[in-house]
Amino acid sequence: MRRRLLTGNQAAAWGARLSGMEYAPFFPITPQTEIMETLAGWIDRGELTGRLVTLDSEHSMVTAAGAAAATGVRVFTATSSQGLLHAMEMIYTVPGWRAPFVMVNVSRGIASPITLEPDHNDIMAARDSGFLQIHCATCQEVLDAILLAYRIAEHPRVRLPVLVNMDGFYLSFTREPVIIPDAALATRFVGAFTDDDTQFTPRTPTSLGVAVLGGTPYSYFRYQAHQASLNALEIFEESAEEFHTLFNRRPLLIEEFYSEDADIVFVMIGSFATKAKNAVMELRAEGWKIGLVRPCLLRPLPIHAIFKALTGKKGVAVIDQNLAAGRGGVLHGEITGALYGRPGAPPTITSFIGGLGGRDISGAEFREMAVVTHHAMERGETPPPRLLFTQAELASVRKMQATALGSHALPTKTQKGEGHE
Amino acid sequence: MNKPTIKKITDLSPHRLIAPGTPTCAGCGALAGVHQIYDILGEKSIFVNGAGCMTLLATYPFTPFKGSWLYTAMACASAGAQGVRDALDILMEKKRRQSDEAMQVVVLTGDGSASGMGLSATSAAMDRQLDFICICYDNEGYGNTGHQYSRSTPYGAKTATSTKGFHGVKKDLFAIWAAHKPTYVATVTAAFPLDLAKKIEKASKMKGPRMFIMLAPCPPGWHFDPPHAVNMGKLAVNTGIWPLKEYIDGKVVHTLIPKKRVPVEAYLKSQGRFAPLFLPGNEGQIQAIQAHIDDYWALVPPS
Ligand SMILES: Cc1ncc(C[n+]2csc(CCOP(=O)(O)OP(=O)(O)O)c2C)c(N)n1
Ligand code: SF4
Ligand SMILES: [Mg+2]
Numbered sequence: 001m002r003r004r005l006l007t008g009n010q011a012a013a014w015g016a017r018l019s020g021m022e023y024a025p026f027f028p029i030t031p032q033t034e035i036m037e038t039l040a041g042w043i044d045r046g047e048l049t050g051r052l053v054t055l056d057s058e059h060s061m062v063t064a065a066g067a068a069a070a071t072g073v074r075v076f077t078a079t080s081s082q083g084l085l086h087a088m089e090m091i092y093t094v095p096g097w098r099a100p101f102v103m104v105n106v107s108r109g110i111a112s113p114i115t116l117e118p119d120h121n122d123i124m125a126a127r128d129s130g131f132l133q134i135h136c137a138t139c140q141e142v143l144d145a146i147l148l149a150y151r152i153a154e155h156p157r158v159r160l161p162v163l164v165n166m167d168g169f170y171l172s173f174t175r176e177p178v179i180i181p182d183a184a185l186a187t188r189f190v191g192a193f194t195d196d197d198t199q200f201t202p203r204t205p206t207s208l209g210v211a212v213l214g215g216t217p218y219s220y221f222r223y224q225a226h227q228a229s230l231n232a233l234e235i236f237e238e239s240a241e242e243f244h245t246l247f248n249r250r251p252l253l254i255e256e257f258y259s260e261d262a263d264i265v266f267v268m269i270g271s272f273a274t275k276a277k278n279a280v281m282e283l284r285a286e287g288w289k290i291g292l293v294r295p296c297l298l299r300p301l302p303i304h305a306i307f308k309a310l311t312g313k314k315g316v317a318v319i320d321q322n323l324a325a326g327r328g329g330v331l332h333g334e335i336t337g338a339l340y341g342r343p344g345a346p347p348t349i350t351s352f353i354g355g356l357g358g359r360d361i362s363g364a365e366f367r368e369m370a371v372v373t374h375h376a377m378e379r380g381e382t383p384p385p386r387l388l389f390t391q392a393e394l395a396s397v398r399k400m401q402a403t404a405l406g407s408h409a410l411p412t413k414t415q416k417g418e419g420h421e
Numbered sequence: 422m423n424k425p426t427i428k429k430i431t432d433l434s435p436h437r438l439i440a441p442g443t444p445t446c447a448g449c450g451a452l453a454g455v456h457q458i459y460d461i462l463g464e465k466s467i468f469v470n471g472a473g474c475m476t477l478l479a480t481y482p483f484t485p486f487k488g489s490w491l492y493t494a495m496a497c498a499s500a501g502a503q504g505v506r507d508a509l510d511i512l513m514e515k516k517r518r519q520s521d522e523a524m525q526v527v528v529l530t531g532d533g534s535a536s537g538m539g540l541s542a543t544s545a546a547m548d549r550q551l552d553f554i555c556i557c558y559d560n561e562g563y564g565n566t567g568h569q570y571s572r573s574t575p576y577g578a579k580t581a582t583s584t585k586g587f588h589g590v591k592k593d594l595f596a597i598w599a600a601h602k603p604t605y606v607a608t609v610t611a612a613f614p615l616d617l618a619k620k621i622e623k624a625s626k627m628k629g630p631r632m633f634i635m636l637a638p639c640p641p642g643w644h645f646d647p648p649h650a651v652n653m654g655k656l657a658v659n660t661g662i663w664p665l666k667e668y669i670d671g672k673v674v675h676t677l678i679p680k681k682r683v684p685v686e687a688y689l690k691s692q693g694r695f696a697p698l699f700l701p702g703n704e705g706q707i708q709a710i711q712a713h714i715d716d717y718w719a720l721v722p723p724s
Pocket of ligand 3: 473531532533542558559561562563565570702
């Protein structure tokens with residue numbers, strides 16, 4: 001066991017290395033590329049045995065990853081944003097092959113407009129694919145989640161690929177102290193790929209991904225993958241328990257931060273939840289009974305744990321770092337759906353969109369969200385999803401437009417319907 | 422061991438390894454070729470398939486193959502082959518498998534995929550010198566979706582999306598593939614089983630990318646009656662519109678040079694898809710196709 005300062009990307013590479021990764025199909029994309037380069041460096045220097053292959057695209061990369069995992073080796077890969085979307089056909093395909101491997105997604109906003117900075121629209125597009133999803137808030141969690149992910153992915157009751165998500169820049173390029181587990185312990189925890197996992201041999205010919213005719217066999221296989229995903233809840237808990245025994249840290253289904261006695265709870269995923277934690281401490285100092293719940297496992301959705309954590313609360317404010325155009329926040333729908341109709345479900349669940357393309361969420365905004373949620377509770381009426389954007393930001397965009405237009409500058413006064421303070 | 426065992430037609434196996442009862446159309450030239458190929462490659466193989474007519478060969482709960490099968494998607498069969506090959510190699514290196522388990526990894530893909538959205542993955546596989554066999558069965562259109570024109574459709578052919586005849590030029594996939602300098606590239610067709618068998622056997626003993634383009638006469642797509650499928654292949658070769666050749670060691674060699682080429686009109690007339698060429702006023706187009714073929718063969722050195 002060593003403690004080192006690692007970026008999220010390096011932590012991911014360590015996770016793959018300690019898990020005994022044998023094969024890594026890759027394709028470069030910011031902010032993920034450092035993961036691939038770290039692994040390539042280790043392989044070149046003989047510190048890691050494993051095969052890294054650059055494919056022609058992420059679509060090909062995910063295909064190769066799924067095919068190799070189905071054949072019977074331990075596969076690791078990573079992508080981000082446009083890459084994840086480019087691969088989407090295969091992201092939905094390989095879970096049906098029941099190919100267990102681990103893929104890191106370094107979240108980054110998706111075009112248009114094109115950007116490098118983080119939000120969760122990329123990973124949300126993979127939400128219903130059959131991949132399991134673990135969302136990390138620290139570099140340590142990234143490393144730990146990868147070890148855990150292999151355990152769960154390869155479990156005979158699961159056999160599904162896992163996406164481990166971290167935020168671009170905020171985690172990928174931020175150095176944090178990370179405990180690197182002892183290699184032998186990590187090997188013991190993850191276990192070996194067994195011979196039962198190999199396919200496509202002359203002795204065990206296999207047909208995989210075959211066509212079906214009609215809805216009955218189709219539904220059968222789709223339901224099986226769904227049920228395998230649900231099995232992962234139990235396997236997660238089991239594996240987290242053993243992880244705790246070996247490493248003295250416990251991977252969480254959901255993180256509960258000062259939520260037990262709270263009236264109002266923020267719900268967020270990913271590293272921006274750290275901002276919410278600061279806000280919780282500040283608001284608590286002022287007398288607010290407020291807390292945070294952060295789902296770490298998003299697929300399968302730990303509905304019971306979420307319900308347990310939120311039951312009896314007066315108000316919940318879901319802060320989505322994604323935007324489902326024409327609807328609002330994806331997480332808001334997930335949380336509302338998990339709670340609706342259950343006895344003790346919070347009567348007020350407000351929705352906020354923030355942090356798109358890496359936009360900061362300030363302490364003042366967290367306070368405003370608490371206030372809006374409080375008013376909604378009192379009035380018994382939930383406002384529509386609110387898009388976080390300040391007058392100052394609007395003015396800065398206007399200024400950019402004026403610069404672009406030169407003398408044809410637009411009037412700087414706010415136009416109707418734009419922006420909220 | 423590397424000596425060819427197939428020299429004459431009687432050396433070919435009279436038994437079929439692929440089970441009967443597949444859901445392809447009667448007279449399917451692609452299936453005929455896949456049969457011949459499989460008889461040689463055998464069951465120590467995994468066929469990695471891209472979306473197309475052959476995808477339905479393995480339909481749950483049946484497969485006609487004695488060996489393995491992996492259906493991927495339309496654009497990425499060669500990437501699937503990469504993953505399988507790499508994984509098999511790793512397993513062998515680590516002695517988690519025995520060497521007698523050596524497997525051929527075979528991509529089976531249509532022309533629409535191979536000359537379009539699958540080109541990138543296949544090109545990259547050749548760049549990496551992937552040890553695989555790639556078979557593009559060329560029915561000259563997007564067959565599975567009802568025969569729309571693909572970039573492999575020949576000039577003049579009527580398809581579901583070129584009802585007055587296709588005005589593009591058939592993409593030269595052989596040249597594109599050969600430009601990658603893979604181990605081997607060959608054209609074949611099921612109507613010439615000995616030529617096909619020799620090439621497949623030869624390729625099966627090589628390493629690296631071994632690429633095949635197989636003309637696949639397609640009754641519903643080309644508008645001819647199923648019993649004539651073999652004739653279509655014969656005419657294609659004998660008119661010279663489908664040259665049988667191979668690329669090896671940087672050189673292109675023709676494996677069958679028709680002594681006297683049959684006029685291409687015979688081939689065009691035999692298929693309903695070329696009907697637009699026979700409309701009054703289009704005579705020049707047939708002459709142009711003939712001239713194109715003549716120009717091609719004028720550059721081929723006699724064997
Ligand atoms: C990404 C994607 N786009 C479209 C399709 C629909 N599709 C299935 S098969 C096919 C035609 C493929 O043509 P080709 O590769 O020539 O094979 P053939 O059907 O002729 O056997 C198409 C367009 C698909 N399966 N996947
Ligand atoms: S459409 Fe053509 S290629 Fe497809 S199965 Fe029928 S005959 Fe074969
Ligand atoms: Mg075709």
